[in-house]
């Protein structure tokens with residue numbers, strides 16, 4: 001079976017180039033305002049709902065990191081992009097079910113959304129069986145501490161969902177490498193308040209895990225504030241690729 005090569009039309013390529021120039025300028029301005037070196041911040045292009053051709057075009061424009069949030073969509077997209085001879089770093093940023101770990105470890109370079117000890121165990125087992133090198137992982141933390149939503153819980157000793165136990169499980173997992181933290185600002189919170197709180201959590205976390213220096217925070221609407229509070233990775237979708245047709 002032949003696959004349609006992952007390509008985009010010239011007008012789409014121009015659109016992506018313009019979006020990328022704008023986002024890069026926003027990141028550079030935010031770094032300057034925060035007195036930070038631009039090289040400290042990595043752009044992760046969130047390509048969910050957009051086709052493999054957009055990923056290939058972005059890679060051609062110098063984007064080395066892409067993010068996806070659903071395995072059903074990401075697995076075939078990663079295969080299509082690889083078939084085009086392009087190898088970005090794939091970041092898995094969505095809620096991950098344990099039965100999807102075996103698929104995700106085959107194409108992901110980083111899983112940013114580990115938020116329970118049980119998930120850490122499933123991911124470690126899958127990575128040990130399905131990869132020949134360790135998988136980089138981040139703990140997704142809950143900024144508002146609401147256990148009903150995603151994210152490990154700071155200041156909680158819950159053996160499955162507490163930030164301490166999750167980080168310890170990842171740090172001790174043979175096939176995983178703990179890189180740091182990821183968070184999403186809670187709905188209805190001012191970015192300022194959300195990322196100030198996240199900076200506190202991060203400072204505490206780094207006392208126990210000084211090597212784990214990644215902080216993935218900030219999206220299209222709030223990346224400047226996140227960079228002001230120390231984000232090392234921003235995950236940008238709509239400002240780069242356009243408004244998604246459906247909310248996910």
Ligand SMILES: *Cc1c(COP(=O)(O)O)cnc(C)c1O
Nearest residue numbers: 046069093219220235236237238
């Ligand atoms: C979709 C998504 C993003 C990107 O959001 P935009 O507002 O489109 O930039 C970032 N992080 C996560 C976890 C996402 O699911």
